[in-house]
Amino acid sequence: MGDTAKINYGNQRKITIFNIPCMLYVVMLVVILACIYLEVVPFTLPASLAVLLVVSAVLGEVGDRIPIWNEYIGGGAILAFVVGGLIYTYEWMPRQTIELVIHFFDEFGYIDLFVSVLITGSVLSIKRKLLLRALTGFFPAIIGGIVMASVFGVLLGLVFGKSPVEILTLYMLPIMGGGTGAGAIPMSEIYASATGQTAEKFLSFALPILTIANILCIFTASVLNKIGNSKPSWTGNGELLKGNVDFDADQKEEKLELKLEDVAAGLALACTFYMLGTLFSKFLLPTIFGIQIHTYAYMIVFVAFSNVFNVIPANMRQGAKRLQGFFGTNMLWLQMLAVGLALTDFNEIIAALTIPNVIIAGGIVVGAFVGSAIVGYLVGFYPIEAGIAAGLCMANRGGSGDIAVLGASKRMSLISYAQISSRLGGAIILVIASVMFGIFLG
Known part of the structure; x- marks a missing residue:
């Protein structure tokens, strides 16, 4: 921007x-x-x-x-x-x-358009082979970060008298949700659907918590760079896989001349995925084991499968990606002003900036790094790179947070993996949110 x-x-x-x-x-x-x-x-x-x-x-x-x-x-x-x-x-x-x-x-319904475009474009923009590899190697590291972030957050929450449900639903999920546009905002709609309360109530707490976590992620990344300099066996200096394997060597971007028709087709595709998610969430399979499944959760699943099985033509994928870039950058300021203007009370944001909240957010950030680093090491990754790409890049503020974290750690070569964390990892969190909100808050 x-x-x-x-x-x-x-x-x-x-x-x-x-x-x-x-x-x-x-x-x-x-x-x-x-x-x-x-x-x-x-x-x-x-x-x-x-x-x-x-x-x-x-x-x-x-x-x-x-x-x-x-x-x-x-x-x-x-x-x-x-x-x-x-x-x-x-x-x-x-x-x-x-x-x-x-x-x-x-x-x-602008919020539904905004979210549908972001989900479709972000998931389809991950290269198919990289998406498949993420499920076998990088994906477990993401899960490890989510698990340990939850554990660290709950333990610190207990110290401050907060229940595990409160920590998981109001702290862990927003922080690990992949940022604002494709994370906190759609999550707020899932929250509203499950609880009957307003999306703005969720956002008024989630956004300051996200900001706190983003700052802590950047600081942690700079510290990890210094640790890597003193512990060279822990880091590949920007290389994720041990053995100097180029994980992206065969992932060359397909060159296409993008036309306006392709962008229009990407918009039609995003809206169709939204309608498909609506069809399942409202009629075909609204609940699974008694849990209400949100439209966005179904959307994520269907978009991911369409990418894995390569059923979307390349020109439409790139059209959806271009549209997502437009909404995620040029329309983000509009979106954030609208979110602010729809808040019930700005004083709730100020109230969220407390020492316990900062400490709990810090625990979730550290837990995300530790969990991803441990699992990454077990599957053959360098622990510092795994912890940064799969952990910190899950806990920061999405795409802009990825750039800041990787810049602070001097590991910009991890950007592909960071995008998987923000996009695929964030999508996983939305699915988890749909389930947890339905169980604990519905």
């Missing part, structure tokens, strides 16, 4: 916001703000998009450029979320506009 604002030097200096010339953007913002504060915003989809896109653009650009905030807190996406929460809590905008955004977020 940060590269959308550029300074170009030529005959004149040109500054853009969200790739819009600065003066034109100011005019657009003035028009939007005039409609908002004169209370003439129509209750329509274009109006909600206009408010969210234009307002979130400046918040995103600024947030991505604030030192420290952009490196460790979450950049523009989190600033948009925070400002949205403040707007809701203190009504910095007329109630009419806030209600429009809430309606857009829930009733217009």
Whole structure:
């Protein structure tokens, strides 16, 4: 997102916001703000998009450029979320506009479109052979991280008087869920479906916990780099498999000329997978052993199988991937502002930033590393690389968190494995969430 604002030097200096010339953007913002504060915003989809896109653009650009905030807190996406929460809590905008955004977020169904596109594109973008290999080697390391994160989190939770159910559902699942867009947000919908409470209530606690865990993951990664320098037998210096095996040697990206029709086909595919998940969750097999299975959980299963069995043409896969990239970057600021504006009370976020929460989140992060490192070592991986790629990259904030963690550990060569953790691992967590919410909270 940060590269959308550029300074170009030529005959004149040109500054853009969200790739819009600065003066034109100011005019657009003035028009939007005039409609908002004169209370003439129509209750329509274009109006909600206009408010969210234009307002979130400046918040995103600024947030991505604030030192420290952009490196460790979450950049523009989190600033948009925070400002949205403040707007809701203190009504910095007329109630009419806030209600429009809430309606857009829930009733217009934008959240379902956003999540469907992210799930489809992210799972299909994992190379088929890499996905198959993940099930045999890397997949157990991910599971090890999930198990130990749960154990460490529950043990620390008991120290602070919190029940295992609370730790697992409100701490472990959001932290290990693969980030915000494809993790916490769809998980909040699963939570709402299982409990009858609002998705915003879950997000108001999950998002600050995610932020805490992301910071701790980055710090832990830098420490592990120093440990690797002193314990060379524990690390492959960016190589995951022992024996200097190139795990991705035969995984060359298929070169295709992407057309607009392919992107449209990717959108149709994402929406069809959503409808297929709906068909199973609402009619064909709504429960398994008495547990309500969410639409997103079915979606993940069907998209993964379609990738493994190679039933989706390459052009449609790349179209879905491009669409997912668009929604996951260009539309993320919009999404986060909408999430913030739909919060019930921003004070709940502040209340979540306590010493016990920081310690519990830290225990989950450490547990994720330890579990993945141990299992990775047993299946022939270097423990530091396994712990970083399968553990920390599960506990961070998705794609942007992966870059930060791998940069801090100086192991950017692990990016393919990090993406499996964020995408496949996050998808597994959503399935687990669907089951656990149904059992413990339903």
